[in-house]
Amino acid sequence: MNRPLKSSSRRPTFVHLICAATIFSLLVFALQSVFFTGYLLSLANSFHSNPSACNFNHVLPILSGNRTSSLNAEDVQILSDFQSDVQQCVANRGFGLTAHIIDHCKLILKFPEGTNSTWLNPQFKTYEPLEYKYDVCEAVLLWEQYRNMTTVLTREYLDARPDGWMDYAAKRIAQFGAKDCSNRKLCEEHLNPVLPAKPPFHPRQFQKCAVVGNSGDLLKTEFGEEIDTHDAVFRDNEAPVNERYAKHVGLKRDFRLGVRGTARNMVTILNGSDNEVLVIKSVTHRDFNHMIDMIPNPVYLFQGIVLRRGAKGTGMKSVELALSMCDIVDIYGFTVDPGYTEWTRYFSEPRKGHNPLQGRAYYQLLECLGVIRIHSPMRAKRAQDWSDVPSREKIGRAHAAATRLKRSQEGEYDKVGQFGNCKVWGDAGPYGSGPVSGPRNMSSRRRNSNYSKWEIMPFKSLRQEAQEHYNQMEGVSLYKMDGNKLDDLVCVRHS
16 A cells, blocks of 8 residues: 655755746846855855755856856955955045945945935936945956056057048047048158157156146145155146145146147246146047147147946046056045035136036045045045055956956956957057157157156166066056947057
C-alpha cells in the first residue's frame, strides 16, 4: 500500500518553482538596468553561501552577457567602500549637504530643508530642486582622464584626426564663411596664431595650482598671499589683477581663460603681464587675431569638450585646464557656500542672479572625489585639513574598479591598458619639434616672448613628475573627441 507523500518531500519542488519564477523576474529586470548586474552578483554570492537557498550563479553569465570576469564582487565592494568615503566627506565638508547612496555607483546629494531655492526655471515654471543624482563611477573616470589629457588644440591633433583639417578646423574659426577647410591655406592663416605643433603644456607640469573665480565672495577673505604661493594661477576673462584687490585675489598671473566677448578688452587686461598665457575658450576670430598681433603673450585655443554636468561656465573650464597640468587644484572665488543668494563679481556692482544649487552640489562632489580643494569664506574659518577626502590610493582603486565595470557592461574586452579608449591614432615628431604658433611675421618682441618657453622647452626642464608621467605614457598625448562620451580619444605618438 502506497503511503501519502509527506509535505516535506514536496517542498523542494515548490522551492524550485519559486526560484524559477524569481529568476525569470530578475532576467526581465536586468535587461532594464545594467547596473543591476552588480546587485545580482552580490545576491548570488549570498545564496551560494547557503546551500538550502536558490543558487543564481548559473544565471549571472546570461544576465551580464558573460561579463562577470570583469564585474565581480570585489569591484562592487571597492566602489561601495569608496561611496561610503564620499558620503562621509560630504557630511564633514558640505555645510548641510548630505549624500544618499543608491548603489555602488549612484548617489543623490541633497540640500537641507529650508534651503533658499531662488531660481525659477522659465520653461517648466519650477524652482531649482534641492537634490541631484550623480554617477560617481562616471565622474571618477572622467576627471581622472583629464589628468592625462591635453586640453589645448594643436596641429598634431588636427593632423591625426581623420576630419581634422577638412571639417573640424572650420568649426573652430568664427566669421570664416565656409563650412569646411577645402582651402586649407586659408584655414591655417586663421589658426596659426593659436596653433602650436605639439602640446605646450603637460600633465603633472605643476605641483599645486590655484584657480581664481570672480565671485564677490573673494572680498570677504584675504586669500591673496596664499594664492600667490601656488606654482601657477589660473584666472577668468576680464578679472583685474592689481594692488587694489591684491590682498583678496593676489598678484600672480600665469594663465587666463577668456571667452569670445573679451577679445576687445584683453589688451588692456593683459597690459604689464607679458608672461600670462591666454587660452581662448570657444573659437578664434578676427578680433582675437587682431589682438594677438598687438601682444607678446602666448595665445592658445581650448580643446576641452563640454560634457553634461552640474557645473558649467568658464570657471569649470579653468578647472579642466588646470587639472590637465597640475597635481593639486585649489579653487577660490566660486559660489559654493550656503546662503549665497546673489551673483556678484569682486570687481563690479552686484547683479541679481540665482543661487546655483546644482553647481554648488557638483563642486562639493568634485572635492570629495579628490579633484579640487575648495577655499571660501565659511571654509576659511576652520583649519585646512584634507584628511576626510579619499586618498589618491583609494581613488586609484575606485578608478580601476570603475574601468572594469564600464568595460564589462559594454563588452569591450579588447580595450585594455592606458590606451584602451584611443579611437584614433596618429604619429608626430619628437617632443618640442615643429613650428611655433603665432603670426607668420612675428616681431622681435614676439620672438623673445614666452611662446618659446612653452613650446620648445627642453624635456629635461620639465618637473620630474611630468617627465615620469611622459615616460609612463610612452610619449603619447591624449586628446578628447567631440561629444558626451568618456571614450573616443585621439592619441598621438611622439617619436
